[in-house]
Amino acid sequence: xxxxxxxxxxxxxxxxRAGIATVKVLERLGCEVDFPAAQTCCGQPMHNNGFAxxxxxxxxxxxxxxxxxxFVVTPSGSCAAMIRDCYPHMFEPPHNAALxxxxxxxxxxxxxxxxxxxxxxxxxxxxxxxxWHGRTTYHYSxxxxxxxxxxxxVRLLKTINGxxxxxxxxxxxxxxxxxxxxxxxxxxxxxxxxxxxxxxxASGAETVVSSESGCTMNIAGACRRAGHTVGFKxxxxxxxxxxxxxPFTDSPRVPGVSA
Amino acid sequence: MTPSPTPLTPPPAxxxxxxxxxxxxPYDLKPRAAKAIGDIRLQQFVGSATKAKDHGRRxxxxxxxxxxxxxxxxxxxxxxxxxxxxxxxxxxxxxxxAARAGVQIHYAIDANEANAIxxxxxxxxxxxxxxxxxxxxxxxxxxxxxxxxxxxxxxxxDLGEFILQLDHDAPxxxxxxxxxxxxxxxxxxxxxxLGVPYTDDPxxxxxxxxxxxxxxxxxxxxxxxxxxxxxxQTGSIVLCTNEGNGRFCTSAPRIHIAxxxxxxxxxxxxxxxxxxxxxxxxxxxxxxxxxTHMITGPRREDEHDGPDQVHLILLDNGRTEILRKETRxxxxxxxxxxxxxxxxxxxxxxxxxxxxxxxxxxxxAITPLLKGLHNFPDLPHATSLCGACFEACPVKIDLPKxxxxxxxxxxxxxxxxxxxxxxxxxxxxxxxxxWTYRAxxxxxxxxxxLLARRGDSRRVMPPTAGLAPPAKVRAxxxxxxAWLSHAPGxxxxxxxxxxxxxxTARSFRDWWKDRGxxxxxxxxxxxxxxxxxx
Numbered sequence: 001x002x003x004x005x006x007x008x009x010x011x012x013x014x015x016x017r018a019g020i021a022t023v024k025v026l027e028r029l030g031c032e033v034d035f036p037a038a039q040t041c042c043g044q045p046m047h048n049n050g051f052a053x054x055x056x057x058x059x060x061x062x063x064x065x066x067x068x069x070x071f072v073v074t075p076s077g078s079c080a081a082m083i084r085d086c087y088p089h090m091f092e093p094p095h096n097a098a099l100x101x102x103x104x105x106x107x108x109x110x111x112x113x114x115x116x117x118x119x120x121x122x123x124x125x126x127x128x129x130x131x132w133h134g135r136t137t138y139h140y141s142x143x144x145x146x147x148x149x150x151x152x153x154v155r156l157l158k159t160i161n162g163x164x165x166x167x168x169x170x171x172x173x174x175x176x177x178x179x180x181x182x183x184x185x186x187x188x189x190x191x192x193x194x195x196x197x198x199x200x201x202a203s204g205a206e207t208v209v210s211s212e213s214g215c216t217m218n219i220a221g222a223c224r225r226a227g228h229t230v231g232f233k234x235x236x237x238x239x240x241x242x243x244x245x246x247p248f249t250d251s252p253r254v255p256g257v258s259a
Numbered sequence: 260m261t262p263s264p265t266p267l268t269p270p271p272a273x274x275x276x277x278x279x280x281x282x283x284x285p286y287d288l289k290p291r292a293a294k295a296i297g298d299i300r301l302q303q304f305v306g307s308a309t310k311a312k313d314h315g316r317r318x319x320x321x322x323x324x325x326x327x328x329x330x331x332x333x334x335x336x337x338x339x340x341x342x343x344x345x346x347x348x349x350x351x352x353x354x355x356x357a358a359r360a361g362v363q364i365h366y367a368i369d370a371n372e373a374n375a376i377x378x379x380x381x382x383x384x385x386x387x388x389x390x391x392x393x394x395x396x397x398x399x400x401x402x403x404x405x406x407x408x409x410x411x412x413x414x415x416x417d418l419g420e421f422i423l424q425l426d427h428d429a430p431x432x433x434x435x436x437x438x439x440x441x442x443x444x445x446x447x448x449x450x451x452x453l454g455v456p457y458t459d460d461p462x463x464x465x466x467x468x469x470x471x472x473x474x475x476x477x478x479x480x481x482x483x484x485x486x487x488x489x490x491x492q493t494g495s496i497v498l499c500t501n502e503g504n505g506r507f508c509t510s511a512p513r514i515h516i517a518x519x520x521x522x523x524x525x526x527x528x529x530x531x532x533x534x535x536x537x538x539x540x541x542x543x544x545x546x547x548x549x550x551t552h553m554i555t556g557p558r559r560e561d562e563h564d565g566p567d568q569v570h571l572i573l574l575d576n577g578r579t580e581i582l583r584k585e586t587r588x589x590x591x592x593x594x595x596x597x598x599x600x601x602x603x604x605x606x607x608x609x610x611x612x613x614x615x616x617x618x619x620x621x622x623x624a625i626t627p628l629l630k631g632l633h634n635f636p637d638l639p640h641a642t643s644l645c646g647a648c649f650e651a652c653p654v655k656i657d658l659p660k661x662x663x664x665x666x667x668x669x670x671x672x673x674x675x676x677x678x679x680x681x682x683x684x685x686x687x688x689x690x691x692x693x694w695t696y697r698a699x700x701x702x703x704x705x706x707x708x709l710l711a712r713r714g715d716s717r718r719v720m721p722p723t724a725g726l727a728p729p730a731k732v733r734a735x736x737x738x739x740x741a742w743l744s745h746a747p748g749x750x751x752x753x754x755x756x757x758x759x760x761x762x763t764a765r766s767f768r769d770w771w772k773d774r775g776x777x778x779x780x781x782x783x784x785x786x787x788x789x790x791x792x793x
Contacts, residue, residue: 007767007768009690009696009700011767012700012766012767012768013700013703013704013762013763013766014740014760014761014762014763015738015740015763016737016738016763016765016766016767016769016770017735017737017738017763019767019770020737020767020770035771037693037768037771038693040690040691040692040693040696041690041696043687043690045683045686046683046686046687047663048644048663048666049666049670049679049683050663050665050666050667050668050669050670050671050675051667051670051680051683051684051687052667052670054683054684054686054687055687057687057691058687058690058691061691089660142643142644142645142646142647143646145646145649145650146646172647173603173647174603174643174645174647176603176643177643178642178643178644178645179643179644181640181641181642181643181644182643182752182753183749183750183752183753184640184752185289185292185640185641186752186753186755186756187289187292187293187296187756188292188296188604188607188608188641189643190755190756190757191296191607192603192604192607192643193757194756217759217760218757220758220760221742221753221754221757221758221759221760222756222757222758224742224757224758225744225756225757225758249735249738
């Protein structure tokens, strides 16, 4: 099965290991992965802030870049949601009718990593005898709602031997990232993420798994500031490590700062 | 059908109190939000109440409807949407049927007109004492001060609203108006205003309020209510309350005036069955409200109770503007408050931070439409677009989509400031071509990592901070984010209360290139593993 990776702009620069893990896991599962190098950003910041022409220009670029891809897989829920939920609306007639069709087509071919594994590849990870160890919790990213993704990631995590899954208190509450919201309404956003960091601390988990680089940036930054020593990994990373495709790093990636 | 009383005399200006919702325009949300976030008691009251209701809503629907919850929401949304799509037709049917039942119908284009009609009815009937049931629409029109200004004593009879009235405060939640207060505040208000000894025992407090309000009901000659639904088929006004005060207000006094937004219509009683299933469960996690009152005209010949006159004021006040296609779904709202309870922002900033009568996500969407986007530029932006409101909404209003649409309007109308517009245009250009994207990523990586390496003068950093990862971990250039605790520019806002990661030493693109990915692309995907995977 041929799969194109959409790394996302945050993933490319800030969390490349998540992308590397995505490639390795998909290849292990028999996919042939390519990376169309012309990709940049899905245009979500522009779209969400009301800059429609700017967002359409970037969406047009994405549509062209992934024109030939049978499947587009991304380790980010919100970027997948952007393509799936927003692209078709952005080109609704009276805009370019051809692009509208292509946007719908791209939307139908785009998947977030966990749903691609569970709902498209339908892999039985339990049979793969994956092994990891540690107390792990999962942060549910808001944009997964729009994609209809519920507990896919948790189901995947639970198939990993040795991984002790701890549910997170108020797991479904937004961490306060919200893109530019985090800087524009800093105090509200910080209040939200402080509670998230406190819930993580209270859970006693050593590692937090997330399907979204934006959330990770925000929550890890808050944990670090609060001095909670906890590791952050994307779902593909933990699966790649459990499959033995990447070195297992058991030390927290975000050491708490004892201020 | 009775025509509106004419000529209309304009109501006297409302007395100016130090009222929480008298805000200077354009409204700046941030100072109030900051104050609310720092108010530990408010955080506690609002946080625990909204969380309890939100969980109760989920559990209640799941227990009774299971997987059908979602299709029930779709059905309820479709009922309201259909009615709005054919609002003219249903309005006419409603008016005909209500008039046939003896209801006197009035039309108000705006708040002033609605108040003027109410005052005119009060004057004509020489009303002196008004008992009022909870109604958001009368908050919207500022009716109570207008009535008091002409000497009609007006008593809020909903317990929460009654306490807010004693405190000269304003509701901070659509359904539970005094969510920002606790029972000690009630005790203090009663001691001060009613002269009773202080207590914070809920049962005693309720008994005090009851005794006080009973006297008012006994002597009241005017009852005012809102409406939860208007049924076109029967011309009925539907009221859903928990305290029974709504029933008292609409049956004890000789005159009843109901004020309702034109969006309250539903086609027929069978649709009411669906809406009632949704309303109480969504708002207070009850299967149904304690009192569900259907008022179809005034007291009839053979009836003992009920008012001699029932007036209904159909209020527009900006609603026909919202009725335009792109925002129409906002009028589906049944004011259940589920979006407020679910909203992580509302939970932290409270209702008064929205600077208007309707708070929470629905308020953030309709206030700018009712009162001008330029007057409330923060409201569509002060949300992380998490979608919890959409998920909670019993009539499936896609609020995040509406916020984005309002933001778009702000850009188009030039309300968004020049600097912001320049930033986004530039950002858009940076992402538009491969080379600009790569160049800006490179600059970002270099600058942020350099700043992190220089460390931070204002914060004591342990040796592991900055670039160096903990000794145990191999310095993987693809995961060695450094951390900034004082970032420059707009990121400085971010680092006020949390750290910001820098890009890793090498990007995903670098890894792909190392791996021979670029050549593989040229060869059309005929790539072999290069030993990178073990």
